[in-house]
Amino acid sequence: MAITSVAGPPPSSAAYSVEEGAVRALWDLLNACGDELPFEFLKHVKHVEFNVSSQDSDAVHFPTPLKEQDATLAIKALEACATAAIADLRYGSDVQGPRDIAVDIDRTSCFLMSAYLTTIDGMGKAHPLVKSKVPDTDLNRAQSILYRRLSANLYETKNPGEYYHIHGSLDATKTLEMIGLPPFNPKMVDYRTCINTIENAVKKFTSAELDEMNIQNEQAGIPALTWDQFLATPHGSALSQLPPISVTEIERSTPPAPFDHTDTLSGPQHALRGIKVIEMCRVIAGPTIGRSLAAHGATVLKVTSPNLPDVPFFQVDVNTGKHTTSLDLRNESDRAIFDDLLADADVLIDGYRPGALARLGYSQEALVRLAESRSRGFVYVAEDCFGGTDEPSSATEWAGRRGWQQIADCVTGVAWAQGKFMGLDEPVVPPFPMSDYGTGALGCVAAMSGLYRRAKHGGSYVCRTSLCQYDIFVMKLGLLPAAEQERLRKKHNTDFFELRHSDSVDEVGRRALASMKRTAPHLFDEELMHAEWSVGFDGVVAWPKEVIDIHGLRIGHVRPARPNGFDKPSWLGWEESEREQVTDSEGEHTEDSEEEI
Numbered sequence: 001m002a003i004t005s006v007a008g009p010p011p012s013s014a015a016y017s018v019e020e021g022a023v024r025a026l027w028d029l030l031n032a033c034g035d036e037l038p039f040e041f042l043k044h045v046k047h048v049e050f051n052v053s054s055q056d057s058d059a060v061h062f063p064t065p066l067k068e069q070d071a072t073l074a075i076k077a078l079e080a081c082a083t084a085a086i087a088d089l090r091y092g093s094d095v096q097g098p099r100d101i102a103v104d105i106d107r108t109s110c111f112l113m114s115a116y117l118t119t120i121d122g123m124g125k126a127h128p129l130v131k132s133k134v135p136d137t138d139l140n141r142a143q144s145i146l147y148r149r150l151s152a153n154l155y156e157t158k159n160p161g162e163y164y165h166i167h168g169s170l171d172a173t174k175t176l177e178m179i180g181l182p183p184f185n186p187k188m189v190d191y192r193t194c195i196n197t198i199e200n201a202v203k204k205f206t207s208a209e210l211d212e213m214n215i216q217n218e219q220a221g222i223p224a225l226t227w228d229q230f231l232a233t234p235h236g237s238a239l240s241q242l243p244p245i246s247v248t249e250i251e252r253s254t255p256p257a258p259f260d261h262t263d264t265l266s267g268p269q270h271a272l273r274g275i276k277v278i279e280m281c282r283v284i285a286g287p288t289i290g291r292s293l294a295a296h297g298a299t300v301l302k303v304t305s306p307n308l309p310d311v312p313f314f315q316v317d318v319n320t321g322k323h324t325t326s327l328d329l330r331n332e333s334d335r336a337i338f339d340d341l342l343a344d345a346d347v348l349i350d351g352y353r354p355g356a357l358a359r360l361g362y363s364q365e366a367l368v369r370l371a372e373s374r375s376r377g378f379v380y381v382a383e384d385c386f387g388g389t390d391e392p393s394s395a396t397e398w399a400g401r402r403g404w405q406q407i408a409d410c411v412t413g414v415a416w417a418q419g420k421f422m423g424l425d426e427p428v429v430p431p432f433p434m435s436d437y438g439t440g441a442l443g444c445v446a447a448m449s450g451l452y453r454r455a456k457h458g459g460s461y462v463c464r465t466s467l468c469q470y471d472i473f474v475m476k477l478g479l480l481p482a483a484e485q486e487r488l489r490k491k492h493n494t495d496f497f498e499l500r501h502s503d504s505v506d507e508v509g510r511r512a513l514a515s516m517k518r519t520a521p522h523l524f525d526e527e528l529m530h531a532e533w534s535v536g537f538d539g540v541v542a543w544p545k546e547v548i549d550i551h552g553l554r555i556g557h558v559r560p561a562r563p564n565g566f567d568k569p570s571w572l573g574w575e576e577s578e579r580e581q582v583t584d585s586e587g588e589h590t591e592d593s594e595e596e597i
Contacts, residue, residue, distance in 0.1 A: 270297020
């Protein structure tokens with residue numbers, strides 16, 4: 001459906017349509033973001049079309065009452081508008097006519113479960129042999145040992161009907177000891193026995209007691225609240241008044257830093273080619289920002305510490321399009337290398353807990369000093385769980401807390417909405433890390449807004465988003481109509497609906513994936529995937545194609561994923577190999593070959 005006017009959304013039809021829902025969600029997103037977006041982004045909204053290739057494409061694909069597809073389609077449409085505006089600024093707006101934008105509904109669904117579709121040599125995240133292809137970054141055995149893994153889970157508390165999500169993060173020892181359990185227990189190998197043992201320990205405490213212990217031990221964890229309960233908290237009330245993203249100028253002395261428009265390469269080009277990005281993130285949401293910027297041609301260098309754990313398989317997904325390197329910023333020589341990289345960077349993505357990079361010496365003030373010394377502004381992009389401000393106030397008291405996707409889903413009411421949809425009077429964490437991917441897409445839009453303003457007006461910018469802000473946007477869209485929810489319950493009438501609050505995200509995802517392979521088999525077609533040899537993983541990596549197409553622009557990654565720490569810490573000598581189809585200025589498709597840059 002083409003969007004032809006900024007006056008308001010089209011009328012809805014009687015039968016639920018994801019296409020129409022996406023149109024409505026886009027208007028809501030534009031209104032919610034308001035002044036955080038350059039006006040030039042909005043000029044391209046009229047060129048957006050949501051692609052519906054079949055009746056199955058226009059259907060809700062996921063067994064959830066949440067409008068995840070609508071929300072993410074809207075965010076991706078806004079990302080496309082931002083890309084088109086940057087291309088106009090860089091290459092001219094009248095060279096090739098209107099930049100028609102297509103946002104694919106099926107590919108958006110694939111994006112929302114990307115980690116479950118990505119493979120190495122045909123092996124997905126659950127394949128027993130895939131570990132042989134992925135370096136083990138589970139340094140604390142928080143992922144590989146089931147008992148420790150289930151320290152990140154949702155459990156009932158001492159008060160019946162009250163639930164709390166503890167989260168051992170990437171360690172587990174502190175959380176398990178906090179509730180009176182040993183950090184390791186070799187006898188605990190059965191899934192249900194592990195859950196019962198940990199839940200019995202959690203049931204010795206109230207939600208308030210667990211929350212206090214988590215704060216004292218600096219661990220992630222949160223009560224599972226309904227949407228109304230969340231809005232009644234000072235943090236929820238304050239955060240619900242904020243836009244999904246914020247873009248704030250932090251210095252205005254540096255001059256405009258225009259995009260290079262002297263590209264000598266033939267054919268359609270990426271809008272962000274030449275933009276250098278340092279990504280300091282783990283797991284999914286933050287790295288998805290970098291992955292998205294890389295799809296628009298940015299040179300993204302993921303920097304991780306060799307001493308910090310990460311979820312091993314997720315690297316195959318979120319490291320797409322990047323180079324990766326290892327640096328320990330507490331080591332003097334590594335810090336000097338990082339400083340040299342930072343001095344030449346345009347964007348810094350920070351996915352760590354608020355204040356972590358500042359304590360290492362890379363505060364906003366330090367970035368401003370660096371920007372002023374080189375006479376070129378910075379774009380600093382911060383993604384976290386709870387959102388809020390740099391200095392947590394009484395209104396946003398949770399801003400500095402640790403958190404992950406499940407924590408955000410539990411505190412904002414998302415998990416309670418999922419549980420009630422499943423006929424339960426208890427929360428259940430929704431399938432797949434959809435909040436992670438949606439938040440990453442929001443962060444990409446925020447980064448592009450900062451880059452656009454830096455190019456046109458100069459200065460440096462802080463761009464922010466959070467998992468909770470994404471969830472708030474989804475919840476404000478409202479749940480799917482009752483009739484649609486009932487249709488989904490009948491459509492996915494499998495063991496998925498036997499899940500309970502304490503079932504792990506892995507189990508929820510496994511059952512949802514099996515149901516979707518039956519109910520939406522077209523999402524698993526090879527034509528929705530790219531496949532490319534990865535020198536880093538020593539195998540063929542397949543990953544979902546990009547969601548958007550823009551007439552006259554190149555969109556897509558120029559390299560497959562590689563493991564953390566694979567590359568030298570340098571902006572020079574980057575591998576580039578692409579065999580994807582890209583749309584040229586005449587609307588024809590061309591096949592790219594390998595090259596080195």
